[in-house]
Every structure is written in C-alpha cells, then in structure tokens.
Amino acid sequence: MKSLAELAAIRDKMKQGAAIGEDGNEKIRIVVGLATCGVAAGARPVFDAIAEELKNQNVTNAAVSQTGCIGRCTLEPIVDVIAPGKDIVTYVHVTADKIPQIISSHIKEGVPVMEYTICAYE
C-alpha cells in the first residue's frame, strides 16, 4: 500500500459490503455468524448446508459468506439475508434442515420464511 488513493480505490470497489457477481449484477448476500459462539451453537453445518443448497437449487444470484459475532448468543446460529435494496432479514436458531425452504422461498422467490426470522422470537 503506497498511498491513500490506492486504499480508496479498493474501498470504492467494495461499495460498502456489496457482492458483485460475474455478470456484474449485485448478489444477494447470505451471511452466517461464524464466531466461536455461532460455531458452538451449530453454525458450521448451517453454512455448509447453504453452500450445498445454493448448488442443488442452481442459485447463481446469491453467495454465502461468514461474519463474526453480532452479540446475541441465545439466538445463534444467526443468518442474515441481505438482498440489494431490501431490508435485512435475520433468521435465528437456524438449523440445516431449515435451509432448503429458506433458499427456495426467500432467495429464489423473494418471500422470507417469517416463522424462522427474528420476528417469531421477539
């Protein structure tokens, strides 16, 4: 890193967290909390299930990634679905068996599975 301009170039490319697909369109981000707390609550199998299900259902406009701890231990595993231009949807107490439904309904058809979201708990 030689200058602030070089740094700014990377920052602008990142566009504050957006993921750009190969086709140039912004992807839906599926973010799994994978800090020690999330992992202990079973977030790894959830992460793997999402990656596999995206493949199984031939989803190309979404990508799964990891993040740290958001601070709500009792709600782990926590998965955020961040679609461009839409409100963030937070799924809590996620298990691998809930993933196919979340992918087919929310990611493919744009209808969040309300019963698994934070709304159902608070």
Place this chain on the structure above:
Amino acid sequence: MIESQSGSKSTNLSDTRFYKKQRRIALRLCGIIDPEQIDEYIGYDGYEALGRALTEMKPCDVIDILKKSGLRGRGGAGFPTGLKWEFAAKAAGEQKYVCCNADEGDPGAFMDRSILEGDPHSVIEAMTIAAYAIGADQGYIYVRAEYPLAVKRLEIAIGKAKEYGLLGENIFDSGFNFNLEIRLGAGAFVCGEETALMTSIEGNRGEPRPRPPFPAVKGLFKSPTVLNNVETYANIPQIIKNGPEWFASMGTETSKGTKVFALGGNVTNVGLVEVPMGTTLREIVDEIGGGVPGGKKFKAAQTGGPSGGCIPSKHFDVPIDYEQLAAIGSMMGSGGLIVMDEDSCMVDIAKYFLGFTVEESCGKCNPCRIGTKRLCEMLEKITSGKGEDDDIEKLESLCRHIMSSSLCALGQTAPNPVISTLTFFKDEYIAHIKDKKCPAGVCKDLLSYTINEKCIGCTICAKNCPADAITGAVKTMHKIDQSKCIKCNVCFEKCKFGAIDKG
C-alpha cells in the same frame, strides 16, 4: 414487538430492543464483515486512519488526538491511553515495542475474543498507529491458545495486511516499518497482568514484577513498551478518523466513549453489548438484557470478574463509568457483567471467585499465594456451617492485608468479591454464621429438606431419591430421613405439588 422505521414489523435483528440503546464503536464491524477478507474491512473505511496518520500527521499529533479524546484503557484499570503513549514516546531507547493484551481471562468475559474473531484488522491497524506514535517497529499480540479461531483469524489478517503492504516495510510510502507477531499464552490468568504478560513474551515463566518502572519506560526486553487491551485498540482507528471531539462527546465527565460488556448470568438476553459510558445498570439489565427470567427478582450484578464486586439493586441507577463503579466497591474490569437473581447466595459467589483466584495465583508473593488460600478456606468454613462469631472481622482484616501487600493487581484486587458482598450483603454472612442458614438455599451443608402437608403420597420423590432417604405409603404423607439425605435436590425438582421445603 419490533418495528422497522417504516412502522411495519421488522425482520432485522438490529431493530430489536437489544440494540436500541447500544452504540457500537469497538464492535462496529463485528457481525457485519467477513473477518477473513481484508477488502471488506477496507470497504468500511479500514486502514484509512493509519494512512492519514502516516501521511498527514506527526507522531505527536496522533498522541494529541488520543489525549484529547479521553480514551482510557479498556482492560480494566482505565489509565488514559494517550498519556501512556506519550510516556513511551518520550522514554529514551533505540528499540521500542507495541503489545496487545488479548489474554482475556475473567470468567464470563468474551468481548476481546469477539473483536479478534469479528474484526481483527481494527486491532492490527491500531497497533500500527501506536507503533508510529511511539517510534516502535515491532509488535506482539499476546493471545491465549484457548482461542484457536481468534488466533487463526489474526494469522490470516496479519498475512493479508503484509501482502497489502499495510504491515512490513515503508508502509504508505512513509518510510515507517512495522512488523507484528502473535505470541500464544498458555491460559494463566496472571499473564493478563502487564508485567507478567511481557515476562511471558520474553520466554520466561509468567510472573509479575514490581512497578515502577512502568512498561512505558522499561517494558518488554527492558525497552519502552506500549501495552493496550484489544478493546482499547479497536476504538483507536475510529478516533483518528472521526476526531477526538466525536469520541469525547460520548460518555461521562471522566469516562469517554463506550464500553463493551459481556452480559451473562440470570438475564433473558445473554450477549455482548456496547453502550456509552454513563448508561445505568438498569438500562443494561432491564432494557437491553430483557430483565431477569422466570419472574425472579434481581439481586445483584457482578462486574469486573474476580477483581470486581457485586452491585446490589439499590445502585441500579448509578451511571456506569470507571469512577462510579469504584465508588460502589466494584470496578470496570474488562467488562464481564454477571446478573444474579434472588436464588444466588452471595457468600457462595464470593467463595467461587476466591476459588478462582487461589487456582490462578502465580505464587510469587506470599500475601496472594497464602492469603487468598486462607480467605477461601474461611469462606468454605462459613458456607459449611462451621462459621464463628468473629469470622467476619477476621475476613475483613485478612482482606485488608492481602490488598495492601500483594505484588500485583491480581492479589491487590482478589479480596474485592468478599469486601463488596460483606458491604452490601452482610446479613447473608450473619445468617450463615449465626443462624446456620443459607437464605438463598444454595449452600448444601446448611440446607435441610422436609416434606409438608401438601404431600398427597404420590411416591414420586421416594422413587427418585438416590439415597433411599424417603419413606411413606401410597396416598399418605412421606417423610425424609435426615441422616440418609444427601441434599441432592432431586425430590425438590420432581415434586409437582410444592410439598418439599428446603431451608
């Protein structure tokens, strides 16, 4: 019920009550970015503070900003960070070091782990800024080996930063060099004490040494050293970027900014919270934490871990900062906040923390090694029903001696759990000693189980009693043989009619 800004029901976790009173600076990107992708950190203005410090500021300007911000050490003691850096900058010495204390050891505290796992670059960036400010070219992060994921993410982050030229030589073409390495601790609590930590980095057994000289003058390898806690560092890039006035606008007169607390114990929403200094315990426990579950009453909150104290409900509305907590016999500590309900025995709590200190005392000085052991034994005696009338005076006297004569903060603060419970819950000590009763029903030796007239003779207690201590015919009132009862609480848990009394 949570609502989004538009008024409809929100599906976003950030809109819940848990986050309403929070202000996230140290935890800004935890749970937001992928900690293993340096580009994501840069995407949220990461390394901009470092770039500006190296290209637009002199080292003394950086220190001035920190001094003006009012940032104080988040490891617990609350020493002004800018002043610490200034001492190290002015200290004579060719070689200087920057260290990070990630030896998080308080029971129930996990804020440092969360930052390292969620946003490791913020710590790396801040340490590089510190190195520039004091004139160091080598840094160490001392992290416990029990945090494998934090270590892994730090390693990835350091590797990436080196690849990007944000660590190494001639950073931002400024001629400034900084190399950063990880040192793993074996999990000794005392290594969180600054002099013991540096002794451990040097490759020796982790034992403290007397201060002064302070590390800023004579620290690691006898060179001037800045040692800050993970959370302290995580604040720094934001302070440089947004200015000292921004940071000083939050908090109280003496304590600026925010503090991360690991909220645990008998509270509905266990979790990690970051609130402005000056937030009250009531706001944290009731509003953010959702109160005590099961309709139980709040009894006390323990802050500061084994060095802290228990705060009773009458101090629920005290604004939390370094001075206020000290004034009510506790301390900020690293930020563990354990909520206790009416079923907690305060003598037992004090015994638990003393048991921890006894295990973790390094043994170098007598007051800590022997004193904490004796203190723990006295508490054991009281909780087992053998307490004598003058035990409280003896406890108080021993506490004073340990505090005044121990070598390091571990021993000096070890009696705090005893002193604070003696201050606010003396009646419980008296009940244990004089009446041979544990009011909370925790201390087994002081409990006896009896069956009352609500018993319908269902026999469930007798069937479940592992000691065969309960007798009685079907549909007649049962009886517990006190000589056989092992006080395992099984009958109390199994009875559906509230027919078991304990006390």
